[in-house]
Amino acid sequence: MPHILIVEDEPTTSWALAEGLSDDGFTIDTFRSAEEALVWLRSGESDLVICDLRLPGMSGLEFARKLRRGRNAQPVIVVTAYGSPETMKDLRRAGVADIFPKPFHVDALRRSVRAALATFGARRRPALRKAA
Numbered sequence: 001m002p003h004i005l006i007v008e009d010e011p012t013t014s015w016a017l018a019e020g021l022s023d024d025g026f027t028i029d030t031f032r033s034a035e036e037a038l039v040w041l042r043s044g045e046s047d048l049v050i051c052d053l054r055l056p057g058m059s060g061l062e063f064a065r066k067l068r069r070g071r072n073a074q075p076v077i078v079v080t081a082y083g084s085p086e087t088m089k090d091l092r093r094a095g096v097a098d099i100f101p102k103p104f105h106v107d108a109l110r111r112s113v114r115a116a117l118a119t120f121g122a123r124r125r126p127a128l129r130k131a132a
Contacts, residue, residue: 002117006030007037007051007063013079013102017050020106021113032056034063041072048097048117050109053080053087061087064094075116079104 004026008014014030022028029046031037035057037049049067053060064076075097080087083101091099097116100109 001025001027002047003027003029003045004113005037005040005046005049005051007032007034007049007055007060008079009033009052009055013052016106017079017109020109024110024113026113034058034060034066037063038066046074048075048077048113048120050077050079050113053078053091054082061090061094064091064096068095075120077109077112077116079109 004021006014006017006028008017008030009032014032018028018030029040029044031040033056034051049063051060051063055063060078060080064078066072067074067076076095077098077100078091078096079100079102081102083099088099097119098112100112
C-alpha cells in the first residue's frame, strides 16, 4: 500500500486527513512541521505528501520545492486556508500536484491522491522494452 505523509500543524485537520485517507488502505504518518517530516525522510520512504501551506518554520511551498527532486522526489498536495492567485502560481511552479482550499471535501482529496500516485508511479517505472 502507498505510504502518505501528512504535514499539518493543526491537530484537527491532521486527524481529518488521516481518517479520511486511512479508509482507502493507505499507511499514514503525521508531522506538525516540514522539518520533522524531512528528518523522518532521511531514513523512511513515502509515496506522497499532503501538507499545509502555512506551517511553523519551513512553509509548505518551500517543502514542496525540496521534494521535487532527488531521493525524496514525490507528489505533493497542498491544503490551505490562504491562497492568493500569486501563491497558487508559485505552488504550481513548485510542481505541486494539486491544491485544496480549506475546508476541503475528502472524496475530492481521495481522487486527487489516487491520480497523483498513478501519475507519479508511471513516471517512476522504467519503460519496458520488448525483446527483438
